[in-house]
Amino acid sequence: MPDLPSRLPVETVLPALRAALADAPAVILQAPPGSGKTTRVPPALLEAPWLGGQRILMLEPRRLAATSAAHFMAARRGEPVGATIGYTIRYQQRRSASTRLEVLTEGLLTRRLQADPELTGVGLVIFDEFHERSLQADLALALCRDVQSALRADLRLLVMSATLDSAPLARLLGDCPVVTAAGRSFPVTIDHLPQYALLPAAEATAAGVRHALAAACGDILAFLPGAGEIARCGELLHDLADTIDLRPLHGSLRFADQEAAIVPGPRRRVVLATNVAETSLTIEGIGVVVDSGWEKRPRFDPGRGSTRLEATRISRASAEQRTGRAGRLGPGQCYRLWSAGTEGAMLPFTPAEIRQADLAPLAFELTLWGITDPAQLAWLDPPAAGPMAAARQLLTQLGAVDEGGRLTSTGRQMSRYPTHPRLARLLLAALEEGCADLGCDLVALLGEREPSGDRRQPVVAAPCDLLPGIERLRNRQLPQTAAIQRAAADWRRRTGANGRTPVDARQIARLLARAWPDRLGVQRSPASRRYLLRSGQGATLASTSQVHAAEWLVAIEIAGQAGGDGEIRLASRLDPSTVEELFGHAAHWQREAGWDERADRVVVRETRRLGAIVLQERPVDVTVDDTVPALLALLRRKGLDALPWTPHCRQFQARADLLHRHLAERSWPDFSASALLVTLEDWLAPWLAGVTTRRGLQTVPLEEALAARLGWNRLKELDRLAPERLEVPSGSRIRIDYLQGEQPVLAVKLQEMFGLAETPRLVDGRVSLLVHLLSPAGRPLAITGDLRHFWQDVYPEVQKEMRGRYPKHPWPDNPWQARATRRTGRQ
Numbered sequence: 001m002p003d004l005p006s007r008l009p010v011e012t013v014l015p016a017l018r019a020a021l022a023d024a025p026a027v028i029l030q031a032p033p034g035s036g037k038t039t040r041v042p043p044a045l046l047e048a049p050w051l052g053g054q055r056i057l058m059l060e061p062r063r064l065a066a067t068s069a070a071h072f073m074a075a076r077r078g079e080p081v082g083a084t085i086g087y088t089i090r091y092q093q094r095r096s097a098s099t100r101l102e103v104l105t106e107g108l109l110t111r112r113l114q115a116d117p118e119l120t121g122v123g124l125v126i127f128d129e130f131h132e133r134s135l136q137a138d139l140a141l142a143l144c145r146d147v148q149s150a151l152r153a154d155l156r157l158l159v160m161s162a163t164l165d166s167a168p169l170a171r172l173l174g175d176c177p178v179v180t181a182a183g184r185s186f187p188v189t190i191d192h193l194p195q196y197a198l199l200p201a202a203e204a205t206a207a208g209v210r211h212a213l214a215a216a217c218g219d220i221l222a223f224l225p226g227a228g229e230i231a232r233c234g235e236l237l238h239d240l241a242d243t244i245d246l247r248p249l250h251g252s253l254r255f256a257d258q259e260a261a262i263v264p265g266p267r268r269r270v271v272l273a274t275n276v277a278e279t280s281l282t283i284e285g286i287g288v289v290v291d292s293g294w295e296k297r298p299r300f301d302p303g304r305g306s307t308r309l310e311a312t313r314i315s316r317a318s319a320e321q322r323t324g325r326a327g328r329l330g331p332g333q334c335y336r337l338w339s340a341g342t343e344g345a346m347l348p349f350t351p352a353e354i355r356q357a358d359l360a361p362l363a364f365e366l367t368l369w370g371i372t373d374p375a376q377l378a379w380l381d382p383p384a385a386g387p388m389a390a391a392r393q394l395l396t397q398l399g400a401v402d403e404g405g406r407l408t409s410t411g412r413q414m415s416r417y418p419t420h421p422r423l424a425r426l427l428l429a430a431l432e433e434g435c436a437d438l439g440c441d442l443v444a445l446l447g448e449r450e451p452s453g454d455r456r457q458p459v460v461a462a463p464c465d466l467l468p469g470i471e472r473l474r475n476r477q478l479p480q481t482a483a484i485q486r487a488a489a490d491w492r493r494r495t496g497a498n499g500r501t502p503v504d505a506r507q508i509a510r511l512l513a514r515a516w517p518d519r520l521g522v523q524r525s526p527a528s529r530r531y532l533l534r535s536g537q538g539a540t541l542a543s544t545s546q547v548h549a550a551e552w553l554v555a556i557e558i559a560g561q562a563g564g565d566g567e568i569r570l571a572s573r574l575d576p577s578t579v580e581e582l583f584g585h586a587a588h589w590q591r592e593a594g595w596d597e598r599a600d601r602v603v604v605r606e607t608r609r610l611g612a613i614v615l616q617e618r619p620v621d622v623t624v625d626d627t628v629p630a631l632l633a634l635l636r637r638k639g640l641d642a643l644p645w646t647p648h649c650r651q652f653q654a655r656a657d658l659l660h661r662h663l664a665e666r667s668w669p670d671f672s673a674s675a676l677l678v679t680l681e682d683w684l685a686p687w688l689a690g691v692t693t694r695r696g697l698q699t700v701p702l703e704e705a706l707a708a709r710l711g712w713n714r715l716k717e718l719d720r721l722a723p724e725r726l727e728v729p730s731g732s733r734i735r736i737d738y739l740q741g742e743q744p745v746l747a748v749k750l751q752e753m754f755g756l757a758e759t760p761r762l763v764d765g766r767v768s769l770l771v772h773l774l775s776p777a778g779r780p781l782a783i784t785g786d787l788r789h790f791w792q793d794v795y796p797e798v799q800k801e802m803r804g805r806y807p808k809h810p811w812p813d814n815p816w817q818a819r820a821t822r823r824t825g826r827q
Contacts (some may be wrong), residue, residue: 008036010181014044017158017179021124022050023160025148026157026173028166032183033324034712037160037630038065038128039072042101043085045124050156054123058100059109059140061132062251063089065281069128070094070103082479091490093633104395106136111418113143117151124156133352133380140363142377143369146174156741163349172380185327189290194339201225201292201311202232204337208290209237209270213244216333218287219269221277223322225294225311228254230272237270238532249273249283252448254482275314278321282328289326289334291319293342300358300387308559309356315347352381359383363391364411364421372405373549397517398425417494423447426515427495430716434622435507436497438470442511444488445469446556462546463505464572466512466556470503513582519555521568522578522613530565531555533612538565547571552579579610582730587615593626600694602630628688631697632680642686644698652706653721654738662763663721669709683709721763729756729820736762736769747772750798751780751810754818757788776806777826791815 010031020027031037042058045051060066068383070087076082086095087103095102113119127137141159143622148155149279159169166178193211196204205222212220224230227250234246247261249271261271264285271397275295278285280312295318314322319336326332336343354362362383366374374383388509398421400411407415414424422444430439445466473484492498501507513520521531521539527549529541539558547553548571557570568594586606596603604626608615635642657671669675676683687705691697707715722744725733737745744762750773759767773782781798795815803811811816 008040009034009183010036011039013181014041017041018045018048020160020177020179021045021048021156024177025155026145026154026176026515028170028173028176028178029158029160029181030162030164030166030178031160031181032162032185033321033604034185034328035181035183037181038069039076041158041160042103042126042400043073043077045158046084051123053100055099055121055637056124056126057109057119057122058101058103058126058128059106059114059137060103061106061129061134061137062281064251064262064276065129066103066105067092068259068262068281073101091486106134106140107139107418110136110143110365113140113147114365114415117147117369119144119147119152119155120704122155124158126158126160128160129162130159130169131161131349133164133350133354134276135353135357135362138352138354138380139365142379145378146369162321163348169380172378181194183324185324186329186331188323188327188334189330190323190334192336192338192340192343194337194342196337197339197342200229201294202229202236204235205229205272205290205292206233208292208335208337209233212288212290212333213240213268213270216288218332219264219271219283219285220288221271221273221286221325222290222292223273223275223277223295224292226250226274226296226309229292233272240270242577243267245269247271249277251276252483275318277325278318283325285329286325287329287332289322289332291322291334291336293319293336293338297356298353298358299356299658306620313342313346315350316343317349319346339741354379354381354383357674358420359387359391360394360421363388364415367401367405367407367411368415394518395421398422398424398515412706417491419443419447422515426511427491429511429514431495432498433507433510435501435504435511436495437492437499437501438501438507439511440491440495440497441470441473441488442466442508443491444484445473448484448487449561455773460546461548463550464508465546465570466508466572467503467546468506470508472502472812474500505573506575506578509574510578511553512556512572512583513574513578516554516556517583518611518612519558519584520574520613521553521555521571523551531568532612534613534737536612539563539568541568541571544568545571547573550574552576580615583610584615586610591620591626593622593630595630602627602692604630622692624689627690627692628685631688631691632685635680635684636677640676642694642697643702644700645702649703649706651724651738652703655718655724656706656710658722658738658744658767659718659763663764668714671709721764726760726769728752729754730822731820732822740770743768743770745770745772747774747780749774749776749778749822751776752816752820752822753787754810754812754820756792756820757816759785759787775802776809 013630017027017029029037029041042056045056047761048080060069066087066089070081071083074081074083074085081087082094082096083098085101086099087093088095088108089105127141130137144157152568170176170178177561193208196207199207205224209220209222224233230248230250245265247269249258249261262281262283269285271283293314294311295314296311298307299310300307304585323334326334371377374388375597392401392405396403399408400414400421402408404471410428413428414421416423423446427439427443429434473488518535520534524530531539531541531553533539533555541547545568552574553571554574555568555571558566559568559569587610589608590605591604591606593602593604602622603619604622605617606620607617653671660668660670684705687700691700712720723736725735726746727733728748732752734746734748737747744767746760746769753773759771761767762769769784770783770785771787772780775781782790782794799811808824810818810821
């Protein structure tokens with residue numbers, strides 16, 4: 001880290017910050033990049049009276065930022081790292097008994113809290129760069145607030161952020177004080193280069209770097225989405241290697257390589273970085289930024305139970321952070337590889353990881369903490385109920401929690417290993433089966449995620465897609481992914497694994513199955529690449545997979561597919577005997593009744609199921625208890641039209657539904673088709689006993705079933721309020737049609753309505769009939785909802801026309817006084 005100016009903007013607010021922390025258990029410091037908050041604030045608080053000589057823990061989102069900050073702060077005190085100021089990151093720590101300020105990555109604080117909920121000897125926890133809103137930071141803050149309220153009222157929290165909207169966070173922290181510091185940066189000129197926007201990120205950035213090399217001076221920091229794009233961009237700029245230093249910078253590199261990227265050399269330098277360089281980390285000598293506008297965020301697909309890194313547009317806040325990197329040392333230049341219009345559509349802030357992450361690790365940590373309901377803790381964004389339920393279900397399948405959500409002995413043992421619950425279960429299985437070193441290698445390979453190989457290479461059949469990676473790891477042929485080697489060594493140290501278990505594909509499959517019990521899959525048909533997974537999801541084996549023609553497999557990595565099924569990218573063949581051995585205890589015989597479409601009848605079988613997968617089945621005789629559930633399921637699938645609907649039944653349904661719509665205050669039952677489907681078990685089930693075929697379904701007394709749903713008293717009320725027939729002035733009882741539309745229809749010959757001025761009404765006068773007045777031949781003459789208007793204004797025209805056509809029928813001049821009749825005038 002460079003020797004920053006002796007006076008930075010944040011130092012002007014240090015007195016106010018000390019005073020706020022003296023009076024409040026939590027404080028927010030809002031300070032933009034370049035203000036010095038990461039390196040100046042923590043040391044300045046070491047001698048605060050309220051700290052009482054206790055230690056300070058500062059959380060950083062990334063390992064390189066943690067080590068760099070610790071080195072810089074220690075150097076300013078003239079001490080080595082590990083004395084007063086130290087750090088702890090995954091696989092490495094530099095601290096001692098005299099360390100009072102420890103910088104650590106976010107996940108490590110959660111582990112400290114689980115081991116020591118009181119945080120003994122710690123007086124202040126600092127959350128740096130909280131605006132990045134990582135899942136681990138949100139969890140650690142929630143746990144620390146819980147500790148404050150229940151165990152340590154004296155524990156203080158300081159949340160430092162560059163771009164976060166502080167108001168919601170201040171409310172979460174009990175309306176805590178907010179201290180604001182100014183920034184310190186030089187003006188940066190921003191140019192948009194939309195001509196590169198349609199290119200892939202690596203190609204666009206390479207073009208942007210060439211533009212910047214020609215148009216601006218100074219070292220260049222280029223932001224790309226991920227390590228793959230960085231490698232590709234480096235290839236595209238390889239011809240410049242004689243004149244510039246190309247330095248990659250991403251989390252998968254060895255620390256020595258990462259640190260080399262942040263220090264200038266003798267030649268002009270181009271640093272190709274992910275968002276690891278966006279905050280906290282200061283890279284010396286940078287005067288120009290080239291921003292692709294993309295980053296990779298982990299996105300969990302709960303339907304597939306897998307997380308994938310997804311390239312997404314950065315937020316406007318991230319764009320500002322990246323731009324500011326060019327103005328740390330003097331006036332700078334930023335080239336944004338998108339249009340000004342695109343910028344307007346960007347999200348204002350980066351979404352919180354908790355909204356789209358795999359919540360299984362969170363659910364496990366909450367279980368260890370003794371929390372069954374996340375609402376018991378304070379969250380800026382609480383975890384969603386659906387993903388949390390799916391996470392708990394996975395923990396149950398892993399054996400980490402019981403059906404009541406309580407930690408099991410297996411879960412307690414898994415908690416020793418700081419990794420995803422799946423991988424912790426794999427390690428535990430490896431220890432149980434005497435192949436701990438193989439388990440360590442697998443967890444390292446899966447946890448650090450070896451970059452995918454060249455998919456253009458011919459695929460050689462093998463029982464497991466992880467075998468080549470394991471062989472390369474054991475033969476030390478992974479120089480580009482030294483993190484995997486380091487992880488494997490660390491897991492061997494943690495588990496006490498030694499020796500060298502042979503690489504056995506069957507053993508690997510057993511371990512993977514214990515960690516991915518929800519991803520067991522069976523072929524849908526022989527020689528097919530399509531599989532049905534235990535979860536019920538469909539998936540297709542990718543053409544790049546080495547696993548061919550496996551009847552059973554365990555799917556380790558599933559990617560989304562635009563057609564429904566997922567694509568299995570990594571898998572391992574599984575012996576059917578292994579499935580039975582490991583999971584047979586969870587598959588019990590159960591009776592299943594269903595409808596056979598080809599035979600058109602109810603069939604019953606007994607099955608042993610592992611989730612959605614049928615392990616065994618056998619036919620059994622149909623009983624009365626089987627028919628009703630099978631028929632109800634058929635009707636829910638096919639709809640009510642499978643029942644024997646007569647016109648009279650349809651009329652009955654429409655009459656009853658009319659009263660439901662117009663007499664809501666009397667709680668008339670809903671007779672709509674959707675309501676009848678929902679309540680099938682209540683009104684139809686008693687009438688289905690003994691029915692086993694579709695032909696038998698046509699004998700169900702549907703009208704009786706519908707009438708029984710109303711009951712005797714309401715049947716009488718139905719006949720009064722919405723009668724089947726209405727007596728008209730002629731004395732005829734005319735059937736009312738309730739199926740024509742919203743209004744019931746009375747179709748009657750005109751002569752039968754003489755003398756009636758008021759339109760008939762139903763439902764205690766709430767519903768008017770629509771009267772279809774017919775000719776003597778039964779053809780429509782007029783449709784009216786207002787008889788008085790018809791007789792007065794329309795009838796004279798009808799009379800003129802009909803008198804000559806039907807001379808034998810009465811067409812009086814005064815229909816008001818005429819006698820209604822269904823006969824001819826002579827009769």
